[in-house]
Amino acid sequence: MTSAVALDHVSIRFGSFTAVDDASLDIAPGEFFSFLGPSGCGKTTLLRTISGFVEPSEGVVRIDGKDMRGIGSNQRPTALIFQNLALFPMMSVAENIVYGLRVRGMGKSERMKVADRLLDLIALPGQGNKRIDELSGGQKQRVAIARALAVEPKVLLLDEPLSALDLKLRQHMRSELKEIQRRVGITFIYITHDQGEALTMSDRIAVMDRGVIQQIGDGRTLYNHPRTAFVASFVGETNILAGKVATAEGELAEVATAHGPLSGANARKLMSGSDAMLFIRPESLRLTAPGAGAIRGTIVGSAFEGHVTHVSLVAADGSKLTVSVNGEAARLVPEPGAEVGLVYRPEEAIILPSEGYAHA
Amino acid sequence: MHSSIGQVVIYVIPAMVLAWFGWLAWRDRRDPANAGRQGFVARNGWPVAGFLVIAVGFWTIFMIVLPLFSMIDLSFRPKLPPPQWGGPKDFYTLDNYRYFLFGSTTSTAAWNVTHLTAFALTILTSIAITALDFVICYPIAYYMAKVARPNRLRLMMLMLIAPYWVNEILRAFAFRILFSSQGIINNVLMASGLIDQPVDFLAADVALYAGLAYAYLLMMMFALYNALDTLDGNLIEAARDLGAPWWHIHAFIAIPHAKPGIASGSTLVFMLTAGSLAAPLVLGGPRSLWFTPIVYDRFYQAFNWQQGAAYALILLVACVVFVLGVLRLFKLGLAEIAR
Incomplete structure (x- = not known):
């Protein structure tokens, strides 16, 4: 099967600055694919390259198997939803939605039929004559989606479209976007710096950092089996303990850290002596009696969040640690100032090379 | 008293x-x-x-x-x-x-053809010159507002403004020299072999129209630049992404957005052109008809201030009525063009 979008060794440079470095991936038809990364990681540049506003310095973008070199953004089978939505204020809601069809020369009465159908799809029936500034944030959002869908693109590109909405609406729109994607069945490529959005909506996620695609996988894989230190620290909360690999045998290895030797899963088969970081998720750590666990710390505070309580600790060397506690155990958390020990199962901790990690 | x-x-x-x-x-x-x-x-x-x-x-x-x-x-x-x-x-x-x-204070037998023609021509030519200024300015203003980088923009601004440091009458004379029979334009055309006789640009009113178009060009330029400068670049990209060719983006996104700027620029250029005196006096050919020199003559040649005042008011009222009519046609309020 031809992939909906394929990047073949795509690099994008602006002068001496490399925005995207050698990106290669295949996105399947009908997939909900996200690019996740901090601002400035190159994800928006990559999206603009797919939509045709930026030409890659090297490499090829293929959409539906066709080489897109020399094909302008107005001739690509993609539609982009802008971060600020970019709805046309000089046109009515319906005129906005069918703008792409008007450009393609569709007659007015036919256009209005499409507009009515799409207004039903986005649950704004009969509101086509409204002005854009009469709509609420969420309604504008849905009009932008309808405008992009009207041209029946093969690929819908979304550039952080939910970032302008408030938290409640953002969470509601997540499920609505997913539902629209399921109904229209086209490929969605979604850009975000919010891992919650990426994890809840996407079939697969590409995590990017400083122009480099770090890892591609579904949310569970990225969370449970990160391949780089950046992915391990960016996706979800984690505790980071730096050191050198002391002994490596089989699946597990031992890292010499400031807390003493700690063992974890040696995911990248590091040799002893190499610089490494040990990542332990807050929910993998459990509180125990002082002196009993592998790590010792002093409780400095705890934050109750309903279903979970985050306990902050300071270790002997001054580094900060977080432990998540839920259920019955949350009521048994000692008062701040109490000394505790921390235990974890070594296979739930992960050892990754610290090379290339600059976000500590 | x-x-x-x-x-x-x-x-x-x-x-x-x-x-x-x-x-x-x-x-x-x-x-x-x-x-x-x-x-x-x-x-x-x-x-x-x-x-x-x-x-x-x-x-x-x-x-x-x-x-x-x-x-x-x-x-x-x-x-x-x-x-x-x-x-x-x-x-x-x-x-x-x-x-x-x-043409008489007592008889109503014959029309005052000379003055009425000059009046009508002044209004029509001013409309044409306003349109010409828009055509000249729109691409430049669009380039300055949406394409040019800051350094290029500053240079273009300076190049546009610097000639206007010269007095209006001197600028009109400069146009006269350019378009005269021994002027640079005729010399270039003759040297290139396109013509073998110098063209009398002054008699053909080419110099007058060029001078008038240039005189108030900046009014249009900056009105358009200010309006286009506020156009969100994402709107242009969104239209292009939806498949719009370049002319469609200008016709249905950029120009509707710049409508208040176009209106205020056009109003200024039209009013100033219809009322301009220096360019018609200096660049007008022997037979050219412009209304303002006639008004001027009422005051200073005929020493008839009463008649001059009447003529000046006729021009003023005609211009105001015309401008208000056009604004109404394009559904624009006076408050909008003053933004």
């Missing part, structure tokens, strides 16, 4: 307008929506408030309102030697307006 309705109008109407403004300010302060807000005077102090009232008031009344009203008053009076001012022959009459239409 003769007393008449005219004098009353000149002094009473401004007083009424001032009183109306005063009433508006009083009502505004009583408005419950403004309750608790400090007044302008309380916020800025008496010296500032006093200066503003005196400066703005002096400017409006002595520089604009009084001269204009005395012009209106003058235009309805017959031409009389000073000893007869205020005498029995000094009464209101439509003679000066009648002269504009019929």
Whole structure:
């Protein structure tokens, strides 16, 4: 099967600055694919390259198997939803939605039929004559989606479209976007710096950092089996303990850290002596009696969040640690100032090379 | 000093307008929506408030309102030697307006063809020159507002403004030199072999139209630049992404967005062109017809200020009516073009 979008060794440079470095991936038809990364990681540049506003310095973008070199953004089978939505204020809601069809020369009465159908799809029936500034944030959002869908693109590109909405609406729109994607069945490529959005909506996620695609996988894989230190620290909360690999045998290895030797899963088969970081998720750590666990710390505070309580600790060397506690155990958390020990199962901790990690 | 309705109008109407403004300010302060807000005077102090009232008031009344009203008053009076001012022959009459239409203060038998033609041509040519200025300025303004990088933009601004440091009359003479039979343009055309006789650009009014188009170009340029500068670049990209060709983006996104700027630029260029004097005097050929030199002649050649005032008012009223009509046609308010 031809992939909906394929990047073949795509690099994008602006002068001496490399925005995207050698990106290669295949996105399947009908997939909900996200690019996740901090601002400035190159994800928006990559999206603009797919939509045709930026030409890659090297490499090829293929959409539906066709080489897109020399094909302008107005001739690509993609539609982009802008971060600020970019709805046309000089046109009515319906005129906005069918703008792409008007450009393609569709007659007015036919256009209005499409507009009515799409207004039903986005649950704004009969509101086509409204002005854009009469709509609420969420309604504008849905009009932008309808405008992009009207041209029946093969690929819908979304550039952080939910970032302008408030938290409640953002969470509601997540499920609505997913539902629209399921109904229209086209490929969605979604850009975000919010891992919650990426994890809840996407079939697969590409995590990017400083122009480099770090890892591609579904949310569970990225969370449970990160391949780089950046992915391990960016996706979800984690505790980071730096050191050198002391002994490596089989699946597990031992890292010499400031807390003493700690063992974890040696995911990248590091040799002893190499610089490494040990990542332990807050929910993998459990509180125990002082002196009993592998790590010792002093409780400095705890934050109750309903279903979970985050306990902050300071270790002997001054580094900060977080432990998540839920259920019955949350009521048994000692008062701040109490000394505790921390235990974890070594296979739930992960050892990754610290090379290339600059976000500590 | 003769007393008449005219004098009353000149002094009473401004007083009424001032009183109306005063009433508006009083009502505004009583408005419950403004309750608790400090007044302008309380916020800025008496010296500032006093200066503003005196400066703005002096400017409006002595520089604009009084001269204009005395012009209106003058235009309805017959031409009389000073000893007869205020005498029995000094009464209101439509003679000066009648002269504009019929070329005589008494007969209505024949039309005043020369003046009427000049008037119509002035209005029509001003419209054409306004349109020409828009066509010239739109691509440049769009480039400056949406394409040019800051360094290039500064350079272009300077290049646009610098020629206007030269006096208007000197600029008109420069155009005359450019377009004269021994001028640079004729020399270049002759040297290139396109023509073998110099073209009389002045007689053909080419120099006049070029000079007029250039005279108020910046008014259009900056009005368009300011309007296009506020156009969100994402709208252009969104339209392109939806498949729009470049002309469609200009016709249905950029120009509708810039409509208030186009209106204010066009209003300025049209008004100034229709009322311009230097370019027609310097660049007009022997047979060219422009209305402002005729008005000028009424004052300083015929020494008929009454008739000159009438002619000037006819031009002013025609321009204002035309501009308001066009604004109405394009569904634009005066407040919008003043943004």
